[in-house]
């Protein structure tokens with residue numbers, strides 16, 4: 012945990028910072044970070060579906076420019092499950108990202124909030140076979156303020172898109188950093 016109670020707790024602070032960046036850039040506010048067995052961040056990504064550019068090796072401007080995909084795309088071929096990688100993501104992985112996790116041999120996912128759009132995705136391993144074998148263990152939602160904050164980011168994004176006005180959530184978007192927004196909203200989460 013970080014020292015200050017109003018700060019985002021570790022190791023969540025980086026995925027939420029990335030989600031915040033995505034929101035301010037007009038993309039779906041989801042951030043994801045891959046952490047190795049020693050707790051080191053080995054890759055990070057965020058949704059860039061509404062943006063024109065991305066760092067080398069990551070996707071932008073396409074419906075599949077998801078946070079988890081952009082983080083996993085940085086893993087070299089050959090990284091295996093026994094590397095002990097864990098993915099932290101602000102929102103439960105969708106079917107696309109769940110597939111990318113299987114292809115990447117990442118076996119452990121921690122997510123802050125459920126994604127109602129993909130309700131039932133946890134039933135996919137019931138198909139059996141390789142899908143069941145490789146399906147990542149899911150830990151989440153974490154609940155509490157983090158889950159509420161994740162949902163609030165998603166709601167803000169949806170409101171901004173519905174009105175075609177990024178100012179739909181002015182108080183939130185005016186916050187200079189994700190930590191400032193979280194600290195201001197914490198009493199209400």
Ligand SMILES: [Zn+2]
Pocket residue numbers: 077078079104105106107108109
């Ligand atoms: Zn996804």
